[in-house]
Amino acid sequence: MTENGCEYHERVLTVDTMNPNIKRLEYAVRGPIVQRAVQIDKELKMGIKKPFTEVIKANIGDCHAMGQKPITFFRQVLALCSYPDLLEDNKFPEDAKSRAQRILKACGGGSLGAYSTSQGIEMIRQDVARYIERRDGGIACDPDNIYLSTGASDAIVTMLKLMVSGEGASRTGVMISIPQYPLYSAALAELGAVQINYYLDEDNCWSLDINELRRALQEAKKHCRPRALCIINPGNPTGQVQSRQCIEEVIRFAADENLFLMSDEVYQDNVYADGCKFHSFKKVLFEMGPQYSSKVELASFHSTSKCYMGECGFRGGYMEVVNLDPEVKVQLTKLVSVRLCPPVPGQALLDVVVNPPQPDEPSYDTFIKERSDTLAALAEKASMTQDILNQVPGIKCNPVQGAMYTFPRIHLPPKAILKAKENGQSPDMFYCMKLLEETGICLVPGSGFGQRDGTYHFRMTILPLKDKLKVVLAKIKDFHQIFTEQYS
Amino acid sequence: MTENGCEYHERVLTVDTMNPNIKRLEYAVRGPIVQRAVQIDKELKMGIKKPFTEVIKANIGDCHAMGQKPITFFRQVLALCSYPDLLEDNKFPEDAKSRAQRILKACGGGSLGAYSTSQGIEMIRQDVARYIERRDGGIACDPDNIYLSTGASDAIVTMLKLMVSGEGASRTGVMISIPQYPLYSAALAELGAVQINYYLDEDNCWSLDINELRRALQEAKKHCRPRALCIINPGNPTGQVQSRQCIEEVIRFAADENLFLMSDEVYQDNVYADGCKFHSFKKVLFEMGPQYSSKVELASFHSTSKCYMGECGFRGGYMEVVNLDPEVKVQLTKLVSVRLCPPVPGQALLDVVVNPPQPDEPSYDTFIKERSDTLAALAEKASMTQDILNQVPGIKCNPVQGAMYTFPRIHLPPKAILKAKENGQSPDMFYCMKLLEETGICLVPGSGFGQRDGTYHFRMTILPLKDKLKVVLAKIKDFHQIFTEQYS
Structure with missing residues (x-):
């Protein structure tokens, strides 16, 4: 007792x-x-x-x-969406008002408080698709391939979850860089998948070496079934920016070795060094021609938490899937529906991030x-x-x-x-x-x-x-x- | 080709x-x-x-x-938090401004855009704890037992995830009502846990019959290890409200059979029928005396999506854990940290839901x-x-x-x-x-x-x-x- x-x-x-x-x-x-x-x-x-x-x-x-201070325009739109009575307030610029009205029109009952479709508000997915097309020099992006998410972490875990199967030597293996962002190791541990480490080359600015990928893969094949390769570019925690050539080599490697590519590109606007430029995996993949662009399966991830806006608390983000098997896509859509929808304020924020003030609009200069x-x-x-x-x-x-x-x-x-x-x-x-x-x-x-x-x-x-x-x-x-x- | x-x-x-x-x-x-x-x-x-x-x-x-229209006060506070310049605007009532200031003070850098701690903003967890204490007639609630979440679904899946283990006949089994809200069956399928069905009594207003619980448990013990019992009260999809006596019987059953209780109480303000009243599992558990309240493990769930506010899109919610093993609590806190934090606008909304206008405040009557x-x-x-x-x-x-x-x-x-x-x-x-x-x-x-x-x-x-x-x-x-x- x-x-x-x-x-x-x-x-x-x-x-x-x-x-x-x-x-x-x-x-x-x-x-x-x-x-x-x-x-x-x-x-x-x-x-x-x-x-x-x-x-x-x-x-x-x-x-x-x-x-770091939030971007004024983004917060004005969010305030207007939260409390639409402010649309009557002449203190807000017209472009913020029109963005807010457009977002609210796409929300159930005109309210941020309604659920959205599980894949995310269709209009916002269309805006994301156009944003990606501009970023990638016009390469087409289908809004149906966009899934809005609760930060990038949510989408990354969802894709990994979809992919994990098998037992023992046929258990799914996923290649991740070392050093890595520990979301990857944590998600793989939780899912019981096999973590395959490939080491970045510290002596060469943390660059990715294809020979090291090859070594890691060959070794892993002995005890699991490697199925995906994760890349973080620009790198976290290592801060490197991958060259176009490196990305091409990675894509060729993924094609040769039948690996699903996952590219974590949440720092795509955070490039500082002279001579460095962000290249999206999607763009490079399509520029390599149809023998790659019709074949390599890719999921790429972006977020509202980083770049210049740094809005971590809103948990906004999206993923684009390329060459995903249509039947698997149905399963993915079903899977995300269980959580109902990503937070709608985060979706609204993402919409203004991908659709910011234009040169002829009043908020442009400040933005x-x-x-x-x-x-x-x-x-x-x-x-x-x-x-x-x-x-x-x-x-x-x-x-x-x-x-x-x-x-x-x-x-x-x-x-x-x-x-x-x-x-x-x-x-x-x-x-x-x-x-x-x-x-x-x-x-x-x-x-x-x-x-x-x-x-x-x-x-x-x-x-x-x-x-x-x-x-x-x-x-x-x-x-x-x-x-x-x-x-x- | x-x-x-x-x-x-x-x-x-x-x-x-x-x-x-x-x-x-x-x-x-x-x-x-x-x-x-x-x-x-x-x-x-x-x-x-x-x-x-x-x-x-x-x-x-x-x-x-x-x-359904949003509650004005809640949306005013959200607009003020999103765009704090509005704090200078005399169109907003003082109580909305003071709530917003208090929330922003508890946010990193005074911004909804900062991550919160993974368990949720401490001040908001304190407000939730006081709300629960008022609801439950003064029974103590420890803010450390509160976990804010991305809607209730997130917290429910997290608890189930924590609990699933074993293979074959020692696989974790979880009892759910039939009819049930399909989040439960979906989460159990995803986790590979065993779903144990107990049928609600349609001829008696969908009430819960302890004999049926007993039947379902005995049968399930043959092929799995039953470890948790899920209750939805008020019921979804069935709309029944459990009597105090029924809840007592369920708690006794859980204590006798060594089951972890999960009570989904997201409709706690939605009680319409004469003679029906919402009783929280927490309150009934503690009123049953220390032989139960010191023993029965309970997680209860609430959300900002239902009740009178219906703010589904914000994905706000919380769970309270009672008698959770301290070592497991450490693991739970670690698990939720992988997703960084629940959406901060949803946390802010939850704060005003649990801390609404008071009789001496200007927004009280409208609220x-x-x-x-x-x-x-x-x-x-x-x-x-x-x-x-x-x-x-x-x-x-x-x-x-x-x-x-x-x-x-x-x-x-x-x-x-x-x-x-x-x-x-x-x-x-x-x-x-x-x-x-x-x-x-x-x-x-x-x-x-x-x-x-x-x-x-x-x-x-x-x-x-x-x-x-x-x-x-x-x-x-x-x-x-x-x-x-x-x-x-």
Whole structure:
């Protein structure tokens, strides 16, 4: 009997009886280090003294949380859609009003509060298709191949889910880059699929090497059935931008090896380095001619969370499927219908992202200025980050060509590695935890993304406002030097 | 070689190679009949002549699409949160402004565009906890036990996912009512769990009979490991409201049989019938004393999509977990973190739902009037629906005590059943398809929710505006009589 007067009771749901796949999955971007950061933040607010006054979360690509301002036009349209009485208000520009009216007309009962079709509002899918056509120099895009989603994560998991089958040696294998964005490893663990690692080439700006793809595939064929190849371009966490040639090689490889291509292109507007340009897999595929464009199955993903708008909280996004088997498409549509529909405010936001103010419209100038300012600030911070980190002995940082992160390699002294092992931590977790405790800066250890054995990294966003980013980089520099001395 | 000049190519992803669990799942609420309704709607718009002028979608609980108006206060707060410049606008009431400011202060960078913590914004979880405490007469609620979600569906699937394990005879079994809301059967199919059917008692207002639970459980134990019991109260699609005594019996049953309780309470404000009252499982559990309240594991679900606000498109919702194993809770928090966060506009909406205008605030009177008008209109339509349908020979309809649906039993003549079988359709699908083609009214066949063999039903929402609902009911009446004559 317990103090409550009832017998000892074995719970139904325990870590021993729960879904073992869920136990296995890990998601470092919101893992233990972030939980500790939240705790430290609370301690600071309670008045507990620390060697710093604030926690700086450079662990996640959360633009607005880091002080980036939303695009005025987008928010005006969202306000008008939320409360259509404002359409009578002459403070709003006409183009915002007409966009809002057009969106509301496409909503059930003229309300953001109605469900949409599960694939997403048809008019918005048409707008997305036209946006893709403009982006890809006129290559056709069928709105029926567009699925709106709850952020890109939702669509990525949905496609993986569709693909996983088999047991033992015929279990579906999915190739992912290492380092990777841990959504992929987490989704594959949850689905019980086989994760096939291919390593990006750190010595060549984190580029993708086809020979490494080949090696990984041959090895994987021994114990699973490889069926899909995932690419993140621009890279997360690695910030590289793939060349057109590299993309062609990947497509040829996928065609030769019968792999379904999944291209995660959520950072397509985040390209900073001179000579780098974003090429969509869709465009390259179609420019390679019908022997590829009629054959290779492709799903590509985009989101409202990144680029210049950074609207993570709205959970907007879409995927385009190319050459998907029509019967599978029916199954996909059925699968997404179970969750009813993606959030309609996120769909509305996506509509203005793909259909922004035009040169003859009143909001155009402000829109262009806000967009360019944000992208210019990101480009400046990308270059500042790599410059300063590369000045630190023991830190080596590839150029941040695109996306929102740097993934520098850190040299850790053997004593630090030993100490980490004693603590049961990975050495870069030990390093990042110590950095957090001593400076308030929250990064994610490289081990959460995957890295070659014996190498250590961290992922840091370039998102803090310029002056704060300078402080962050200076603090990391000092910390690294002291840490190195301490454990040498 | 095909006309494209490339060899015949076997696709990677086909219905033969895809995830077999996805193939198996069905979701009738958005199934073939709805797809046909969308098609007919397009045909009408193209000018194709039909015996009717519009498609009336009575298949889904989509309030705003059916003409229900949003609550003004909620939309004002959402507009203010979306475009905070409006906080300077004196057209907005002070209470809406202060709610918006409070929500924005709890958002990263003061923006709806920032990610929230994966469990949901802490302040909003605190507001939800206080709301639950008020609802349940002061029984304590810990904000740490609240998980905000993307509609209730998301949270329900998450809990089921956590619970599924084992193979063969030790595979997790989950008890669901028949008729059920097909999210449950779809999620269980997707997860490869065993669906255990218990039948509601149609002759007793679709009430839940403990003996039937017992029967279903005993039978299921032969081929799986039953671990959870799902309850929908008020019922979907059946509209019954469970008595306090029934809930007590269910809790005792769950305690005796070691079952995890999942109570889907998204219609908790939708109770219309005299003498019926909503009792939350949480409240009843705690009133039954510590031998139950310290033991029975419970997850209960709520949503912003139903009740009087009907804001389906925002995908807001929450779940409360009670007596969840602390280690499992860590796993749950990790699992939800992979999807980053529920949509923040939906979280903001949930906050005003659980924290609406108070008597001393300027928006109170309007809020109360809008809420009561909506609920009164629903109550009137509930009673009108059952009255008119029960006048039709061959249709028998239980009282719509709550929720938003009626699930009448329809008598189908043997010739109609034969004809349906020739078409490869379930008889009630045949009936509903014919109704759609002849009247434009879209219902969902009972077979999509489950029903006793040899009985036939349909689910119809009570949501069309009163005058339209009258027309719908009159058309169904006429159709049923003609259909019966035609096949007799």
